């Protein structure tokens with residue numbers, strides 16, 4: 546049972562590698578620099594890693610870079626992609642779109658050469674689903690039939706959404722043309738305890754609340770990292786899995802995240818005042834996400850209170866909180 550995980554040092558991928566090793570798989574894990582101990586130490590320390598984890602060097606934009614990593618695999622999990630907030634991006638094409646789109650095609654081209662391969666699981670994002678231009682509101686249920694419109698993403702300068710939308714579309718086209726059995730996993734914003742020794746992008750909204758003077762007026766749909774990793778594995782192991790799977794637990798306003806944090810940690814310094822004078826009507830529209838499809842794979846979701854607690858406990862343990 547040999548599988549490949551691309552971008553293995555990342556937040557989601559590290560959990561995926563850990564659970565795959567627990568499930569008895571041999572994991573070929575790609576990283577950009579296998580000698581960078583900060584990126585690999587936590588992987589090498591996992592149970593089963595000595596015997597069944599192989600680190601390989603691969604870069605999304607280097608043609609053929611993933612050939613040896615996917616060789617002999619029954620499953621490939623393609624998680625590697627730039628994952629930052631769009632506001633920090635200077636050159637959207639070079640920083641986000643090209644690595645996401647060309648990188649995904651590069652991985653799939655390597656996959657197309659592997660006769661043993663049963664399925665490729667591509668990590669997409671809710672950002673590749675919700676930006677259709679259709680209005681979002683409390684009562685609107687977003688599901689896998691939605692696909693973000695690149696024009697809408699570009700107009701609103703949502704470069705991350707653009708990169709994930711174009712990458713997932715390209716992946717479906719390539720897989721259909723080349724007879725690859727592909728599934729996409731579509732996580733909401735991911736919380737949970739980091740295995741890697743750094744704060745990744747999706748934990749920032751929680752980390753930045755601690756010690757802050759004001760909080761943002763926003764709603765975010767969250768899901769726990771362990772559930773996202775499990776969904777990837779279920780998508781490989783369930784022979785009838787197909788198509789797209791949204792993986793989301795719950796939409797929370799920043800106020801609700803703060804309430805959970807206050808109840809759990811009365812000693813934490815947390816903001817009382819919203820940065821938006823207009824009140825608490827979120828700057829982002831609220832919406833629901835259908836999780837019927839992913840539930841049919843057998844997933845049960847971690848409560849967000851547990852996820853947030855485990856996040857903060859682990860960040861404290863790793864001394865990543867100020």
Ligand code: NDP
Pocket residue numbers: 551552553554555556557558576577578584603604605606623624625626627628644648668669670671709731732733734735736745746747
């Ligand atoms: P991380 O930033 O923790 O991980 C991203 C990984 O991609 C890193 O291992 C990174 O390598 C790798 N990567 C980026 N650019 C390249 C490149 N040019 N060549 C090779 N590898 C590269 O993010 P997450 O774990 O949070 O995200 C993983 C996947 O999940 C991404 O596809 C992301 O879009 C998706 N996702 C994440 C969500 C979230 O809330 N976290 C929500 C929805 C989807 P390196 O460490 O060397 O930089």
